[in-house]
Amino acid sequence: MQVMVELSLYPLVNEYIPPIQDFIDRLNSYSDITVTTCSTSTQVSGDYTVVMKVLGDEMQRTHEEVGQAIFVAKFLNFDAMQARKSS
Template sequence: MNISAELSFYPFTDDFKPPVRDVIKHLEQQPGVDVRPNRISTQVFGSFDDVTAAIDATMRWSFERYDSCVFVTKIMNGDRSPKD
């Protein structure tokens, strides 16, 4: 089963851009997912197992790296990725 996820990351720091970029890079390194960042959030597409594993690994990594941060995630069934 394929799913589509939208992930927003909010680090509690004045200089928020570097942590956001780091989280996107980490997410892009996860296997089996199509990652599409935009100005508001990052969209992740792939199989249920790959997407949830990628989000889990990225959240764990960021919680260990940054003192305080919040993730907001929306997940829906089906591949809703834009077709290039």
């Protein structure tokens, strides 16, 4: 099963841009997920298990490095073959 997660990060620090950019850069280092960055959110898609593992690891790292931070996420599961047939 495939998943697409739309994610926004709000670090609760004065210098909030560097932690956001670092998080996005780390996501982009994974070759087995697709990352699309917009002005207010980042979309991560790929195999459900892989995406959830990556997000869990990277969100934990952000919390450890930054301290308090808010993540807002929307999850959409889909089967890529089913989505193509419906189009």
